[in-house]
Amino acid sequence: MLDLKFIRENRDLTQKALCERNLKFDLDNLISLDDRRRKLLSEAEALRAEKNKANDEIAALLKNKKDAKPRIEGMKEISRKIDESEGRLKDISAEIDKVLLTIPNVPHSSLPRGDASCNQIVRSWGEAPKLDFKPATHIELSQKLDIIDLPRATKITGSNFILYKGWGARLERALINFMLDLHIHKHGYTEIFPPFLVNRASMTGTGQLPKLEEDMYRLKDDDLFLIPTAEVPVTNIFRDEILAEEVLPVYYTAYTACFRREAGSYGKDTKGLTRVHQFDKVEMVKFVKPEDSYEELEKLLNNAEEVLQALGLPYRVVMLSTQDLSFAASKCYDLEVYASGVDRWLEVSSCSNFEGFQARRANIKFRRKETKKTEFLHTLNGSGVALPRTVIAILENYQQKDGSVIIPEVLRPYLDGEERINRTTD
C-alpha cells in the first residue's frame, strides 16, 4: 500500500509510475475522495469536541445537584449530527482503503522501462555442461530412475502435482537441508518453521489479497489460505508490531511447501516439474531500515546465487522491467537456472525489495533510537531457492550417458556420501 499523503504530495510521480506499469488508474478520483474525507473528518471532530465539552458541563451540573435538563436536550441534537457525519465518514474511508489496496508499488528508478522483453540480464554464471550425447529431459530421466511418479500423483490428487520416490524424495530433502544450512551458518539467517495456512489479514499484509484471491487455495469454512510462499507467514511475524532499531536487520529463512492454483496458466509450461500446484521452497525474508534496503537486496541476491553456485548450476540474473514487476515490489531480480534437457532458462528465485509497501499494509514499524520516533521499516524477500526447477536442472545437467545422475558434491553429506543416483527400486 502506498501512503495517501505520499500520493498527494507526489501525484505526478505516482501517476507516472502507474503508467510505467502499464496501468490506467484515476488518481484524481482518489484524491477528491480524500478531500471529501478530510472535510468530513474535521467536521466530525469539531462536533465531538462540542459534545465532550457539553458532557463535562452536564457532569458538573449533576455533581452540584443542579438542573441539567436543558444541556441534556442540547446534547441530543449534537449526538444526532455526530451519527450522521460519522456514518458518511466511515463509508468514504472504507472506499478509500479499498482503492488504496489495489494500487501497486512504485517501481524503482533503476528498472528498465517496458514489458518483459525489456528485462535486463545483469550477469551470468557458469556454463552449460558439455554432453557428448543428446541430453534427456528430467521427465525421461526420473521415469528411468524411478524417482518421480507423476501419473500416480495425478491419480492421488490431480494434474501438476509431484510424487517423489526413493532417491527423488531423498534428493528433495537433501536440497532443503543444504539450503537452510547454508543460509543459517554462512549467511546469518535464523530458521523459521511457520504455519502453512494463514488468515486473510496476513494475505492482505503481504499484498496477495485482495488482487490475487483466485490464485490461492482457500479453505472456505475457516477463511484460511494455503500459503503460496513462505513470504506470507514469515513477513507477517511482525504484523502490527514496533521493533527496536537495534534488532534490525532481521534475517529469517524458512522452508515451506508452497501452494498455487495457477489459475489460467494451463497449457503453459505444464510439462513435468516446471509448473506445479505444490512445491517446496526455501525462502529468505529481511526486515531492514529504509536507508539499507537496496544494499540488503544485493546481499539477498548474492545469498540466493550462492546456492546455485554451490550446486554448480549455470544461471543468469535478470532485472525485471517495470511491467514485469510484481504488484508489491519496487525492484526485483529473478534467478534463472539453465537446464540442458529442456534447453531452457528456468526461474528458480525472485529477490525483491518491497520498500515500505508491505510494512504499511501489515503495519510493521521500528523505533529510531535517536529520535524515539516510529517509522515503517522495509521488507525484502527472495527464494533461496525453489526446488522443483532446481531438481530439473540437477537431473538434466548432471546426467550421464548411462542414465545415472552425478550428485553435486555439496549434497553428498546429506545423502550418506553417495556420489551417484542409479535406479535402485523396482
Place this chain on the structure above:
RNA sequence: GGUGGGGUGGCAGAGCGGUUGAAUGCGGCAGUCUUGAAAACUGUUGUGGGGAGUUAUCUCCACCGUGAGUUCAAAUCUCACCCCCACCGCCA
C-alpha cells in the same frame, strides 16, 4: 465440539454509566546521592490522525479484543463474533 473463566498501556493489575488516556506496582528513560555500581529518592514514560507554530512545543479528535446496540453520555450495560486460559470429549 462441550462447560467454565478471561481479554485494559512494554508487562502485571485496579477501574460506582458522567473532569478516566485511565489508579497502583514492575520494567524503561532522565536526574539526585556515589570513586563506580547497587539501593533509595524525584521526575518522566502509548499509538494514530487533524489544526496552529519562532519545529521548542501548544491544541483538538480517536483508540480499554472486534463489530453492532442501549443512553444526552459507555472501558463500565446488552448482543454477536474473534482470541486466550482451564477442564472434559475427540485425535497424529
